[in-house]
Amino acid sequence: MNLNQSAPPVPPFGQPQPAYLGHHQSSYGGQPGSTTAPTSYGAYNGPVPGYQQTPPPGVSRAPPSSGAPPASTAQGPCGQTAYGQFGQGDVQNGPSSTVQMQRLPGYQPFGSAILAPVVSQPAVLQPYGPPPTSAQVTAQLAGMQISGAVAPASPPSGLGYGPPTSLASASGSFPNSGLYGSYPQGQAPPLGQPQGHPGAQPPQRSVPLQASSFTPPASGGPRMPSMTGPLLPGQSFGGPPVSQPNHVSSPAPQVLPAGTQMTGPPGPPPPPMHSSQQPGYQLQQNGSYGPTRGPQSNYGSPYPGAAAFGSQPGPPQPLPPKRLDPDAIPSPIQVIEDDRNNRGSEPFVTGVRGQVPPLVTTDFLVKDQGNASPRYIRCTSYNIPCTSDMAKQAQVPLAAVIKPLARLPPEEASPYVVDHGESGPLRCNRCKAYMCPFMQFVEGGRRFQCCFCSCINDVPPQYFQHLDHTGKRVDAYDRPELSLGSYEFLATVDYCKNNKFPSPPAFIFMIDVSYNAIRSGLVRLLCEELKSLLDFLPREGGAEESAVRVGFVTYNKVLHFYNVKSSLAQPQMMVVSDVGDMFVPLLDGFLVNVNESQAVITSLLDQIPEMFADTRETETVFAPVIQAGMEALKAAECAGKLFLFHTSLPIAEAPGKLKNRDDRKLINTDKEKTLFQPQTGAYQTLAKECVAQGCCVDLFLFPNQYVDVATLSVVPQLTGGSVYKYACFQVENDQERFLSDLRRDVQKVVGFDAVMRVRTSTGIRAVDFFGAFYMSNTTDVELAGLDGDKTVTVEFRHDDRLNEESGALLQCALLYTSCAGQRRLRIHNLALNCCTQLADLYRNCETDTLINYMAKFAYRGVLNSPVKTVRDTLITQCAQILACYRKNCASPSSAGQLILPECMKLLPVYLNCVLKSDVLQPGAEVTTDDRAYVRQLVTSMDVAETNVFFYPRLLPLTKSPIENTTEPPAVRASEERLSNGDIYLLENGLNLFLWVGASVQQGVVQSLFGVSSFSQITSGLSVLPVLDNLLSKKVRGLIDSLRAQRSRYMKLIVVKQEDKLETLFKHFLVEDKSLSGGASYVDFLCHMHKEIRQLLS
């Protein structure tokens, strides 16, 4: 493009205003460098010392600045509730939008009249097909017909909620049960379980970590013997035998925590969890390897209360109809607490195939001994049916939730980087799988057999090594790729785009400076923050400064590019008003090193708020902004990330122009799906171009009304980016949340220009993918950017028979460019068991992961099917899963009894939470944008995030002694559990409430809020006063700790009992009937029981 490069220098834009002073961000003082984990990549120098790296420095950062916010002139129409009700006001139509930009001092348009005729580009925006997976969804939905049965009429509120009537219920003591922190050493007894059995090891594979690793369990012996094999030479984990966690098996099916044990006509009593001396030990063996399976007499447990629904001919029921005791049905809190007590005290060692890891809610350490940590991969089941017929019968989805760049706790080492030199990583010639611990070396080490496709490959001379007497390479423990589940390879130039090593990535900040953005104080706040935040761009290893370059664009209806070259005294602005034909008007000086250009950048950030302070422009463009950023990266030949700060529906005349098509009347109609679909294909086309360039887009939205999140989030979604939404943004109320999110987002380590491929051993293959990415074929997941929070969920199907002996293998390979511009491959391997008995499948499932998959499946389904169809499909699938268990695995019993598999006993309660979530069953207060936003968020959530998002955590604050500093035990998310004399925190990863009971003690009110009575507490308060007393410190500390656990800042909302805000709060009490018609847990369980009975009859 032929450009007149003589850009007019821009004079200083106005004087700094006095109000501007005193707004310095001081929060970064003393903050050293990168805050992210992967800084500790090190060469792998051998087994022992290499494993004991020091944790990366600086994991925590200073609290956000609380400097005085700039005065905002905005008087927004919005409240401060979590669901911003978009005000109808003068905002969008506001002041005249026709003010010429020339009115800005020194503002010199770069002459679109001159530039526009130069190039006449053909239209680039072409409709792009529907998401590639839609056909599959539809097919599945069509294949699962279900009668439109609805939940039985729920009992009147309160009925059935009386004090526990079930004598078997022990969970009445729940609120007083032990605190999470107390895991006495050695109290988690080893349970016999299949994985430890030597017979479980595939004999023909020379798997280094498994061969001869285990002494057979002494039948009925009190403890499992130590596992010594997998220990690296000279390595010691210290403390108790490392084998312990492997032998505390996944929840044994027989075991019911006391709180949920309410057998009516009981079978044999389930063996207690804490005893391995039980004769029942043999029954816990994997049927495939242990003795012949006996009848599963105590497998699962009947839930007699549920029987009351439906007219079964069974034996007399112990409870009258509709008196189902909430304490007698499986409690998420109890399950979570049991797992913490049983599995939280010792590391999870990954050396054994098919182990079910501890729950995501349990705090545990991981020792990588050949399989990827559950922080990287979690599966719906760790034991896969051998045949597709079995899988179809059970209807249990086979899926893995993969988080390739997951951050690790400081105690766990980041994956080692392996350099195979010029020849690149060693791979199978046929299937291209990467060298891993499961490859089998043969012929004295001269060849290896691929564990994925069985192809025999030559070992290159430089990689040759002798084998020991077990057939294992003698250097196996010196090489991460032969002994660990996760590691990285340095990529050669063959793995780089255009056969050229990549340049370091760039970040471009693109700031909406239209009337709304200025008026709310956003622009001033953002510019001030960036001045200090740019010192904390991600860096790698011990690098002194970040390799990431930065650039700046502001925009409304036109775009303003800035030259911030270090040699300039002042930044220069260039305006591109021809938004239909976007180009980048400058190359040199646009993307710069932060340190070199610091003075010019600071000057620019000082000037931007002043330059546009008087703007009357309300219209914005959107697609051209992304286009510009992408073109800039293309011109600089690098990957990177765009940070877009945007306020309104882009109605200005330009590509990607949108209209307001929000229509709540479509809810519950066949056209509801259109609310979730983008209104134009232009953004998909644009996203595709971005992906090709490695241009990831993070979008920060500040809407005052409908902005069509469904359309605006298309590019972030397809480029692996993030969307943040701050409805009715007001600096005073929202700056802490926004700045906290921004800081975290800018600093997080990202892999750019990434491609992920999941390979599987013969018999299964990856068939479907969920997450924020783009796919141009059926196997490669393309991610312009991928950060440590993003998850890709992969579904598997059979394409052949699996083998119990060899099991099934997954290998996830992620090729990416690091923040420093290094091309790498990250490899994660995971071995799963295979079974011919359905009971083994049901015993090795993970319900949290199942829910993660089912939510993503459903949330994608709403793009193509009526929401009711999607809900019905979920219910049917759940009923089929449980009916298959009942039919094939449970002992014969009355049809009136609901019998749930131990590992899935929370499936109904969690599924109900998905069904009544805002996307699938919106309440009146939920906007279309809220729904699109949440739908988009859930798509890349990991298992821990979906768990708390769908079933929020409710923590009583005044129940435990005030001196007790550990996190209080949670209570079930139901109004029934709230005591009006107490105070509770509720969080779901996005929202945080402090609920205050009306009868709470005056002293507590005084300590926490600094006022003398309940009535004086400000409803909707978002900051607790800093008071110097134990309770105040404890509660504020707990809030900080909850925030630190989540990837997004949760703004606090104080809710008083009986206050109008309480409606909002009650929305999150997910065990109760919801205002939008969602069933209570009790009702849903009865409904599920009815569905199961229909399937069985």
Ligand SMILES: [Zn+2]
């Ligand atoms: Zn192969």
